Amino acid sequence: MNRDTLYVSDLDGTLLDPSSRVSAESARILNSLIKEGAMFTVATARTPATVQPLLEKVLPAKTPAGRDIPAIVMTGAAYWNRRLARYDYVRMMSAYDSETIAREFEAAGIHPFNYCLGQHEMLNVYHTAGLTSREDAFYQERRHLALKRFHLGQKPKAYEATVLFFAIGNPEKMERLCRAIRKKTECSAAWYRDIFNPEVALMDVYAPGCSKATAIRDVATELGASRIVVFGDNLNDLPMMEVADLSVAVENALPGVKEQADIVIGPNSAPSVAEFIRADFHSEG
Numbered sequence: 001m002n003r004d005t006l007y008v009s010d011l012d013g014t015l016l017d018p019s020s021r022v023s024a025e026s027a028r029i030l031n032s033l034i035k036e037g038a039m040f041t042v043a044t045a046r047t048p049a050t051v052q053p054l055l056e057k058v059l060p061a062k063t064p065a066g067r068d069i070p071a072i073v074m075t076g077a078a079y080w081n082r083r084l085a086r087y088d089y090v091r092m093m094s095a096y097d098s099e100t101i102a103r104e105f106e107a108a109g110i111h112p113f114n115y116c117l118g119q120h121e122m123l124n125v126y127h128t129a130g131l132t133s134r135e136d137a138f139y140q141e142r143r144h145l146a147l148k149r150f151h152l153g154q155k156p157k158a159y160e161a162t163v164l165f166f167a168i169g170n171p172e173k174m175e176r177l178c179r180a181i182r183k184k185t186e187c188s189a190a191w192y193r194d195i196f197n198p199e200v201a202l203m204d205v206y207a208p209g210c211s212k213a214t215a216i217r218d219v220a221t222e223l224g225a226s227r228i229v230v231f232g233d234n235l236n237d238l239p240m241m242e243v244a245d246l247s248v249a250v251e252n253a254l255p256g257v258k259e260q261a262d263i264v265i266g267p268n269s270a271p272s273v274a275e276f277i278r279a280d281f282h283s284e285g
Contacts, residue, residue, distance in 0.1 A: 003037050003064055006225035007277050008072070008216050008240065011044040011054065013195045013233035014250050015273050020054075027057040029274035034061045038281045039225060043072040043212040043240060045204055047115070047123055047164075048080045048087075049148035055082060063223050074115075074164055075188070075236065076215030077206045086121055092161035093207045097185045101165055101205055104184060108177045112167035112203075113138075116160035123148045123163070126156050134168045134200060164206055168194075171201035181205060192236050204236075213239035229280065231265075231273045233257060248276060 009015040017023050022030075034040060040061045044051060051071055060082040061069045070079035070088050079088040093101075098114075105112050111129040118124045125148060131139060143150055156162065167174070174191040181189040188210045191203040220228050230237070230244040233253035241247035241260055249261035250268050258264050266272035 001037070002227065002281050002283065003039075004225055005039065005227040005229055005281070006069075006216070006220045006223060007038065007040045007229050007231075007281075008043050008244075009040075009231040009273050010233060010237050011042055011046060011051070013252060013268055014231050014237075015042065016054065016268065018269055022054060022058055023271055024057075026271040026274040029271060029278055031057075031059050033274075033278055033281055034059045036281070037064055038277065039063060039069055039223065040277065041069045041071055041219070043076070043216055043230070045075045045236065046073060047148060048073055048078075048085075048121070049123060049142065049145040051080060052082065052085065052147065053145075065224075067223060069223060070219065072212060072215045072219065075190075075204055075206060075210060076212050077163055077210040079215070079219065087117075090117055090163060091207045091210055092117070092163055093187065095161070097187050097207070098162040100184050101181055101187065104177060104181050105165065105167065108173060108180070110167050110169055110173065110177060111135075112165040112205075114156055114162055115164040115166065116156045117163055118149075118160070121147060124156070124160065125150045126154050127152050128155055129153075132168070138168060164204060166205075167203040169201055169203070171199070174201035174203045178203060190236055192234055195234060211239050212237070213243045216240050217243050229277075231276075232261075233268070246280075248273075 073080045078090040081088050114126040116124045178189045178191045186208040188206040194200040228244045229246045230240045231248045247261045248263045249258045252267045
C-alpha cells in the first residue's frame with residue numbers, strides 16, 4: 001500500500017459531480033481508504049464555508065502518526081482543520097497591497113468581494129456597490145452559510161486584514177485587470193473561466209506566494225509524505241500538477257489540462273477520482 005502518498009483533489013469539476021456534490025459512491029470509497037490509512041485531502045479555491053458542508057460525508061483523514069491532514073482552501077491562502085472546524089493557518093495581505101488592489105479594481109469599474117477573517121473562524125465578506133445579476137446569484141447561494149457573513153454596501157473595518165479579493169465579470173476585462181495587479185504588486189492574481197459558463201470569468205487575488213502548489217508541497221513536507229498525487233480539471237490546477245509526482249486530469253478537464261497531466265481518467269460524473277486513488281493506494285508502489 002502507498003501509505004506515504006498524499007492524494008490531493010480539486011473539488012469543482014473533479015471530485016464533485018456535475019451537481020456539485022460528492023457522490024455517495026465516492027464518499028464510500030474514500031472513507032474506506034481513509035480508514036485503511038490513505039492520506040487524502042482537497043485543494044480548492046472555495047472557502048471553509050462551503051468546503052465543510054460539501055465534505056460532510058467524507059471522513060477527515062489523518063497521517064499514520066495520527067496528525068490531522070488539513071484541507072487546502074482559498075487556493076492555498078489557508079489550511080482548514082475539518083475535524084476541529086478551525087483554521088490551522090491563514091496568510092493575510094498587507095494593508096498596502098490591499099489598498100493598491102482595491103484601487104485597481106475601482107479603476108477597472110469592477111467591484112470585488114473582499115474577504116476578511118473575523119472572530120470565531122468567521123469570514124466577513126464586503127462588497128461596496130450594487131450587485132450584478134451574477135454577483136447576486138453568488139450571494140444568494142452563500143448568504144446563509146455558517147462560516148461566512150456578507151456585508152453589502154460596506155467597506156472592511158480599518159483593523160481587518162484581507163485574505164482574498166474575488167470578482168466575477170467579463171473575461172477580457174479580467175485578463176487586463178489581472179495583468180495590472182501583477183505589475184503593481186507581488187500578490188497572487190489569477191483569472192479563469194467559470195466551468196459552468198465559459199463566457200463568465202472569475203478572478204482571485206491573494207497575498208504573495210499563495211498557490212495550491214506551494215501549499216501542497218508544504219503540507220506534504222510537514223506530514224512526511226514522500227509522494228504527491230493530484231487531480232484537477234481547470235487551468236488553476238496546472239501549478240499543483242507541476243509539483244506533483246503524478247498528475248491526473250479527469251476526462252471533462254480543459255484540453256490544456258489534459259495535455260499537461262500524466263494520466264487522464266474518467267469524468268467527474270463517475271467516482272473516477274476515488275476509484276483511481278483506491279487502485280493506486282492498493283498497488284505495490
